[in-house]
Amino acid sequence: MSMIKTLCISSLAGLLLTGCLSSGGGGGSSSIDQGGGGGDGGAGGSTSFTTLVKSMFAATSNTTEPMAINGLNITFDDQENEDAFSDLLSQP
Amino acid sequence: MDRFYTRSVLAKSLLVTAVIGASLGSAISFASSHREAPFITEVPKVDGTDFYMFRSYEPGREDTVTMIANYLPLQDAYGGPNYFDLDGNAIYEIHIDNSGNAEEDITFRFKMTDVKQDLQLDIGDAGSIEKVSVPLKNIGPIGPSAGDTGAVQVRQTYELTVIRGDRRTGTADSVMNAFDQSATFNKPLDNIGNKSINDYAAYADDHIYSAIIPGCMGDARVFVGQRQEAFAVNLGEIFDLVNTNPLGPRNAETNDLADKNVTSLALEVPISCLTGTAATSNGQKVIGGWTTASLRQARVLNPQPMANGKGASIQGGAYTQVSRLGMPLVNEVVIGLKDKDAFNSSEPKDDGQFATYVTHPALPELLEILFAGTAVAPNMFPRTDLVTAFLTGIPTLNQTEGVKGSEMLRLNPEVAVTPSGLQSDLGVLDGDNAGFPNGRRPIDDVVDVSLRVAMGALIDDQNVAPNNQAPFTDGVQVDPANLQASFPYLNTPLPGSPN
Numbered sequence: 001m002s003m004i005k006t007l008c009i010s011s012l013a014g015l016l017l018t019g020c021l022s023s024g025g026g027g028g029s030s031s032i033d034q035g036g037g038g039g040d041g042g043a044g045g046s047t048s049f050t051t052l053v054k055s056m057f058a059a060t061s062n063t064t065e066p067m068a069i070n071g072l073n074i075t076f077d078d079q080e081n082e083d084a085f086s087d088l089l090s091q092p
Numbered sequence: 093m094d095r096f097y098t099r100s101v102l103a104k105s106l107l108v109t110a111v112i113g114a115s116l117g118s119a120i121s122f123a124s125s126h127r128e129a130p131f132i133t134e135v136p137k138v139d140g141t142d143f144y145m146f147r148s149y150e151p152g153r154e155d156t157v158t159m160i161a162n163y164l165p166l167q168d169a170y171g172g173p174n175y176f177d178l179d180g181n182a183i184y185e186i187h188i189d190n191s192g193n194a195e196e197d198i199t200f201r202f203k204m205t206d207v208k209q210d211l212q213l214d215i216g217d218a219g220s221i222e223k224v225s226v227p228l229k230n231i232g233p234i235g236p237s238a239g240d241t242g243a244v245q246v247r248q249t250y251e252l253t254v255i256r257g258d259r260r261t262g263t264a265d266s267v268m269n270a271f272d273q274s275a276t277f278n279k280p281l282d283n284i285g286n287k288s289i290n291d292y293a294a295y296a297d298d299h300i301y302s303a304i305i306p307g308c309m310g311d312a313r314v315f316v317g318q319r320q321e322a323f324a325v326n327l328g329e330i331f332d333l334v335n336t337n338p339l340g341p342r343n344a345e346t347n348d349l350a351d352k353n354v355t356s357l358a359l360e361v362p363i364s365c366l367t368g369t370a371a372t373s374n375g376q377k378v379i380g381g382w383t384t385a386s387l388r389q390a391r392v393l394n395p396q397p398m399a400n401g402k403g404a405s406i407q408g409g410a411y412t413q414v415s416r417l418g419m420p421l422v423n424e425v426v427i428g429l430k431d432k433d434a435f436n437s438s439e440p441k442d443d444g445q446f447a448t449y450v451t452h453p454a455l456p457e458l459l460e461i462l463f464a465g466t467a468v469a470p471n472m473f474p475r476t477d478l479v480t481a482f483l484t485g486i487p488t489l490n491q492t493e494g495v496k497g498s499e500m501l502r503l504n505p506e507v508a509v510t511p512s513g514l515q516s517d518l519g520v521l522d523g524d525n526a527g528f529p530n531g532r533r534p535i536d537d538v539v540d541v542s543l544r545v546a547m548g549a550l551i552d553d554q555n556v557a558p559n560n561q562a563p564f565t566d567g568v569q570v571d572p573a574n575l576q577a578s579f580p581y582l583n584t585p586l587p588g589s590p591n
Binding site for chain 2: 053057058059060061062063064065066067082085088089
C-alpha cells in the first residue's frame with residue numbers, strides 16, 4: 001500500500017492525475033482507480049479528496065502550475081475521520 | 093470644467109483601429125475592485141483593490157515609473173487588536189508585459205513573513221511570579237525608526253524578487269536593500285493610533301527603501317504598508333441600482349471610502365528597466381501592467397494549533413492565482429457574475445474567453461434601463477471603441493504595433509508628466525495624456541471616465557451614441573488633499589485612535 005501511495009503521489013506531483021486515488025474511509029489509505037481525470041480532467045474515475053490534498057502538498061513548489069481539478073470526480077470519504085490529515089500536520 | 097476637445101481626435105483614431113482580435117479581455121465599470129468576486133470575499137488579504145501605474149511625477153524622479161498595487165479593502169482604522177497584516181502564505185505580484193504579447197516579461201514578487209516575539213509580563217506575588225503572554229499586538233510605543241519594534245509582538249517583513257520570463261519558471265533574482273545589501277525589507281505596523289505611534293508619517297517614511305534590482309541600472313524605491321484609501325466612490329448608492337443622479341454635479345455625493353485604509357505595495361523603477369520591444373507606431377515605448385495574488389492550492393485547518401508548533405492552518409501545493417487587477421473596475425461591473433472568479437484566476441493571454449463582455453457590454457444597457465429617457469446606450473456592436481480604449485490601447489498613445497488584445501493597464505512612459513496640482517482627473521479624455529487610460533494615477537477619476545466611455549464618449553456619431561457628450565458621473569471625485577506629491581503618493585493612513 002505504501003508503494004502504491006508513493007506512486008500515486010509521484011504521479012500527481014507531475015500534474016498527471018491518472019486516477020490513482022479513491023479511498024474508502026479513514027487514514028488516507030488509497031487505491032488505484034483507473035480512468036480518473038488529469039490535466040484539465042477527463043471523466044471516469046474517482047478521486048479521494050484527502051489523497052488529492054496530500055498530493056497537492058507533495059507537489060509544493062514555487063515553479064509549478066496548480067493541478068486542474070474540474071475534470072475530477074472527487075469523493076469525500078474522510079468527513080468523519082479527524083485524523084485524515086494528521087500525517088501532514090505532524091510533518092516538521 | 094468638462095472638456096471634450098480631444099474626443100473627436102480619439103474617435104477618429106478609433107475608426108482607424110477597430111481591432112477585435114481573437115483574444116480580448118474586458119473593460120469599463122463603476123467601483124474599483126473591492127470585494128468584486130464571490131470567492132475573493134472569503135480571502136480579503138489577497139483581494140486586489142486598485143492598481144496604479146504612471147510615470148513618476150515627483151520632481152527629480154521623472155525617469156521612473158511608479159506602480160502601486162493595493163490590497164485588503166475597506167479597512168477600518170480601529171480594527172485592532174490584529175489590524176490588517178498581509179497573508180504570509182501568499183505571493184503578491186506585479187507583472188509587466190513589454191513585448192506586447194499579453195504575457196509577463198518581468199514580474200515583481202512580494203512575499204511577506206511574520207516576525208513574532210512572545211512578549212510576557214511578570215505577574216503574581218513575590219515568590220510566585222508567573223510569566224504571562226500579553227494579548228495585544230504592542231505593549232508600548234513604536235517608532236519613529238523602523239527598527240523600534242521592541243514593544244511589538246507581531247510584525248511583517250518581506251522579500252522582493254524580480255523574475256524575468258515566465259512568472260513561475262523564469263529567472264529569479266532577489267531585490268536588495270541598497271542600505272545594507274540585505275534581501276529583507278520591513279513593513280510598518282498599521283496606524284494603530286497616536287499613542288502607540290506618535291508620528292506615523294515619519295515612522296512610515298522610514299520604511300521607504302532604496303533598492304537594487306539586479307540587471308537594472310539606476311535607483312529603485314519600494315514601500316509596503318498601510319495607506320489611506322485613495323479611491324473615491326459612493327459605493328452604497330452605486331450598487332443600489334445606481335441610486336444617484338448620473339448627470340448631477342461631479343462632487344456632490346458622499347465618498348463611502350473616505351474613512352477607510354488599504355495596504356499598498358509600491359514600487360518605483362527606472363523606465364529603462366521596464367521597457368522592451370513593445371512600441372507605438374511612432375516608436376514610443378509602451379508597457380502593460382497588472383497585479384495578481386496567489387495562494388497555495390491546498391489548505392488544511394489544524395484542529396490543534398498549539399500542539400505541534402503549527403498555526404491554525406497549513407498550506408501546500410502550487411501557487412494558485414485568486415486575484416487579478418489591471419484596468420480599474422473590470423471585474424466589478426463588466427464581467428458577468430458567473431465568471432468573476434474565473435477572471436480573477438485568468439491571465440491576459442487568455443482573455444478571449446471574456447471578449448463578449450467588452451464587445452457587447454451589459455453596463456450601458458443597465459444604465460439605459462435604470463434611467464429610462466435619460467441614458468441611452470450606444471447602438472454599435474461590437475463596441476470597437478471599448479476594445480480600443482481598454483484592450484488594445486489608444487493608437488499613437490499607448491497601443492503597440494501588433495498588440496494582442498488583452499486587459500491590462502497600458503502606459504506610454506515617454507509622455508511627459510503632468511505635475512501634481514495640474515493633473516486633470518479625466519485624464520486623456522480631458523487632454524491630459526499622462527493620465528488614465530495612459531496608465532493610471534491616484535488622482536484619475538476612473539469611474540467618471542469609464543462611465544462616459546461606456547456611454548459612447550469615444551464614438552463621434554451622435555446617432556449611434558446619443559449620450560456621447562453627456563457628463564456621466566458617480567458624483568464623487570478623488571480629493572487631492574488625500575494624496576501626496578511624492579512616493580508612495582498615497583496618503584498616510586487614518587489612525588485607529590485620533591487623539
